[in-house]
Amino acid sequence: MADPKPGNAAPAKKAATGAYTPSGVSPNRRARRSYTIRLWAVRHSRFLEWFYSRFADMFLLLHPLWKALGYNRVETPITFVERNVKGLLFDCRMCGQCVLSSTGMSCPMNCPKQLRNGPCGGVRANGNCEVEPDMPCVWVKAWEGSRNMVRGDAIMNVQKPVNQSLRETSSWLRVTAQAAEAREAAAAARKDA
Amino acid sequence: MAHIDENPLGRHLPLDPLPGHSSRGRLERVLRRGEFAVTAELNPPDSANPEDVYERAAIFEGWVDGINAVDASGANCHMSSVGICALLTRMGYAPIMQIACRDKNRIAIQGDVLGAAAMGVTNIMCLTGDGVQAGDQPGAKPVFDLDCMSLLETVRIMRDNSKFLSGRKLTSPPQVFLGAAINPFAPPYDFRPHRLAKKIEAGAQFVQSQYCFDVPMFKEYMKKVRDLGLDEKCFILVGVGPMASARTANWIRNNVPGIHIPDAVIKRLEGAQDQKKEGKQLCIDIINEVKDIKGVSGVHVMAYRQEEYVAEIVHESGVLKGRTPWKREENPGDSMVAERLEHLKEGKPENQEEMAEIAAHHPH
Numbered sequence: 001m002a003d004p005k006p007g008n009a010a011p012a013k014k015a016a017t018g019a020y021t022p023s024g025v026s027p028n029r030r031a032r033r034s035y036t037i038r039l040w041a042v043r044h045s046r047f048l049e050w051f052y053s054r055f056a057d058m059f060l061l062l063h064p065l066w067k068a069l070g071y072n073r074v075e076t077p078i079t080f081v082e083r084n085v086k087g088l089l090f091d092c093r094m095c096g097q098c099v100l101s102s103t104g105m106s107c108p109m110n111c112p113k114q115l116r117n118g119p120c121g122g123v124r125a126n127g128n129c130e131v132e133p134d135m136p137c138v139w140v141k142a143w144e145g146s147r148n149m150v151r152g153d154a155i156m157n158v159q160k161p162v163n164q165s166l167r168e169t170s171s172w173l174r175v176t177a178q179a180a181e182a183r184e185a186a187a188a189a190r191k192d193a
Numbered sequence: 194m195a196h197i198d199e200n201p202l203g204r205h206l207p208l209d210p211l212p213g214h215s216s217r218g219r220l221e222r223v224l225r226r227g228e229f230a231v232t233a234e235l236n237p238p239d240s241a242n243p244e245d246v247y248e249r250a251a252i253f254e255g256w257v258d259g260i261n262a263v264d265a266s267g268a269n270c271h272m273s274s275v276g277i278c279a280l281l282t283r284m285g286y287a288p289i290m291q292i293a294c295r296d297k298n299r300i301a302i303q304g305d306v307l308g309a310a311a312m313g314v315t316n317i318m319c320l321t322g323d324g325v326q327a328g329d330q331p332g333a334k335p336v337f338d339l340d341c342m343s344l345l346e347t348v349r350i351m352r353d354n355s356k357f358l359s360g361r362k363l364t365s366p367p368q369v370f371l372g373a374a375i376n377p378f379a380p381p382y383d384f385r386p387h388r389l390a391k392k393i394e395a396g397a398q399f400v401q402s403q404y405c406f407d408v409p410m411f412k413e414y415m416k417k418v419r420d421l422g423l424d425e426k427c428f429i430l431v432g433v434g435p436m437a438s439a440r441t442a443n444w445i446r447n448n449v450p451g452i453h454i455p456d457a458v459i460k461r462l463e464g465a466q467d468q469k470k471e472g473k474q475l476c477i478d479i480i481n482e483v484k485d486i487k488g489v490s491g492v493h494v495m496a497y498r499q500e501e502y503v504a505e506i507v508h509e510s511g512v513l514k515g516r517t518p519w520k521r522e523e524n525p526g527d528s529m530v531a532e533r534l535e536h537l538k539e540g541k542p543e544n545q546e547e548m549a550e551i552a553a554h555h556p557h
Contacts, residue, residue, distance in 0.1 A: 118387075
């Protein structure tokens with residue numbers, strides 16, 4: 001029988017009945033790994049912000065290549081790389097619309113409520129999650145991470161709801177395609193003027 | 194001069210939306226007039242009997258400015274907030290309908306908002322909701338399609354732009370006063386005022402706070418809120434409530450995340466002869482302390498299973514002093530229902546074949 005989690009009445013009550021409770025029940029079906037790397041990413045949010053901005057520039061430089069190969073065709077391998085790299089660093093959930101730059105490099109999709117706009121009211125006094133008492137609240141970490149970043153105040157922006165149809169697609173390619181489009185539109189506007 | 198709580202064309206006329214008001218509700222009028230608002234929470238029944246709702250609402254009859262109809266609070270199953278609101282609006286109460294993002298996706302929520310507004314709900318409170326793990330059915334699927342912020346924005350867009358989230362037009366937008374929740378007593382403390390700013394940006398017009406037992410901490414929060422100028426953009430109602438005993442307080446502190454109870458409060462309860470009475474007195478003292486904080490517009494009294502004490506607490510704290518008496522009025526749809534009822538009472542036998550014939554020849 002799983003030991004009842006401190007600070008959460010319901011599992012304790014259930015455990016007291018003697019009913020079988022599998023350990024570490026999480027309806028979010030996350031792979032439960034330790035939070036070491038995720039927390040490292042938050043501590044180094046400033047470096048990761050700098051690195052990502054270079055990385056995004058490089059991806060944009062490669063735009064002609066993506067276009068020649070076809071964005072559709074490179075989607076699968078890029079998604080594979082993105083899932084594994086970001087999965088290792090941030091426990092990425094592949095929502096397909098990355099907001100790490102606005103959330104202090106702490107992935108908000110790891111919040112059991114998948115909040116994208118800040119912490120809920122249930123954060124424990126020790127800064128841990130109310131639902132998963134062993135996990136540091138991703139939004140407490142997000143706030144810490146954002147304070148180190150140059151553009152950390154992006155955490156104040158209201159985020160749109162997640163578009164579920166973009167799940168399991170590459171955020172990197174989408175951002176690149178959008179940036180390229182914006183650049184071309186700007187160039188076209190300049191030519192007209 | 195016509196009072197702000199009246200229709201400018203005459204006292205007997207129903208409330209019209211006032212300039213700058215987004216709802217026809219009383220709560221918004223009371224708050225905008227600068228009166229100290231009092232809201233309370235209805236304990237939702239675990240039954241299909243409307244009487245249970247009316248019995249519990251009767252305690253608040255007339256003197257409360259808004260009754261919160263909770264949406265499966267603590268992720269425990271109860272009568273739905275839509276159902277409670279349908280019953281309450283029918284009887285002329287002014288509910289604050291809570292919507293939690295835990296159980297419904299954006300399609301269901303937008304439909305509920307329209308339905309609620311059609312029933313006469315004028316206040317909607319947007320919440321994220323507790324995780325399913327906290328409740329009596331931890332195996333349920335957590336939805337969390339929207340979060341409280343995007344929910345606020347969604348309802349605001351429906352009201353102000355007459356549009357669904359998808360951009361599809363509404364023929365008649367829901368006129369609602371939008372609320373949200375705040376918890377100044379949970380980390381990250383520095384971010385909490387900014388989170389309120391975000392909620393206001395997303396559409397919150399009033400907020401109700403989590404239980405306030407630590408007044409110095411709340412004062413600190415309010416100072417930051419005032420520095421950001423948020424108290425002028427939003428009405429802040431402080432959550433208060435009586436504790437039945439030191440044991441209950443201790444249990445809540447250890448088992449309900451998000452409720453912060455300082456040691457001093459527990460000591461004070463433990464030291465009392467009659468702990469229940471002391472809990473009530475403590476609640477009154479807290480109301481008297483917070484009501485003078487600049488930027489506080491009212492209190493939200495949560496007295497789970499002690500609803501009968503809410504009246505005493507509010508009366509003894511004297512926050513309703515100097516209120517102008519108000520008059521009840523019917524919902525726009527009520528006369529239609531009354532007419533229909535009369536028709537039903539006649540008990541005329543209905544000949545279906547004839548009626549179908551008449552309907553078939555109805556010009557369209």
